Amino acid sequence: MRSPLTVGAVAPSGPALAAEVTAPVPRTGSPVVVELGPGTGSFTAAIQRRLAGDGRHIALEINPRFAERLAGLHPKVDVVTADAADLGTVLAERGLEQADVVVSGLPWAAFAEGQERDVLSAVAAALPPDGVFTTFAYVHTRWAPPARRLLGSLRGRFDEVIISRTIWGNLPPALVYHCRRPNT
Numbered sequence: 001m002r003s004p005l006t007v008g009a010v011a012p013s014g015p016a017l018a019a020e021v022t023a024p025v026p027r028t029g030s031p032v033v034v035e036l037g038p039g040t041g042s043f044t045a046a047i048q049r050r051l052a053g054d055g056r057h058i059a060l061e062i063n064p065r066f067a068e069r070l071a072g073l074h075p076k077v078d079v080v081t082a083d084a085a086d087l088g089t090v091l092a093e094r095g096l097e098q099a100d101v102v103v104s105g106l107p108w109a110a111f112a113e114g115q116e117r118d119v120l121s122a123v124a125a126a127l128p129p130d131g132v133f134t135t136f137a138y139v140h141t142r143w144a145p146p147a148r149r150l151l152g153s154l155r156g157r158f159d160e161v162i163i164s165r166t167i168w169g170n171l172p173p174a175l176v177y178h179c180r181r182p183n184t
Helices: 015-021 043-050 062-075 082-093 113-126 145-159
Strands: 032-036 056-061 080-082 102-103 132-136 156-165 176-181
Touching: 015 043, 015 082, 015 132, 015 176, 032 043, 032 082, 032 113, 043 176, 056 062, 056 082, 062 080, 082 113, 102 113, 113 145, 113 156, 113 176, 132 145
Parallel strands: 032 056, 032 102, 056 080, 102 132
Antiparallel strands: 132 176, 156 176
16 A cells, blocks of 8 residues: 555465466476566466476566565575566576566556556567567456556557456456567
8 A cells, every 4th residue: 555556456466366377487498487576476486386496587576675575585586676667678687688488467557658668568579489478457447448558558569469267266356468479
């Protein structure tokens, strides 16, 4: 409640939502996975379970208190206090050109149109042709102007946007956007 423009959730995401959002994270190989807006770490823990000690997990969190707490809870995660729009810079500083998967827990409804555009442009530029971006929206806000704008922006930046079934087990219920083949 102290930071409504940077913390968009009333409660941490539940396990069912975390499982759906992180489903594209490979369980084999050494993928580079970037997490945007990890907050309290609901998706972080799910990503770590899927990676099982392999790959690379970078989390960009703008809130320094959340970033510090997350780094303490997940020492194998490279937690960076940074804006999601700076994704390209964060990757370059680590000698990386791209990420295989980008998972987002960002509060899109709180974003201005320009901020949304900058973040989605950074995500699309950071993914290879076979990369995947996942994010979510709350069902009760799906028809609000910010949610419609987000879906339109996703469809403009990705060749394929698949909307999951409703995750009724989350509070509030949510749906996930699985976005593939970025248009760069």
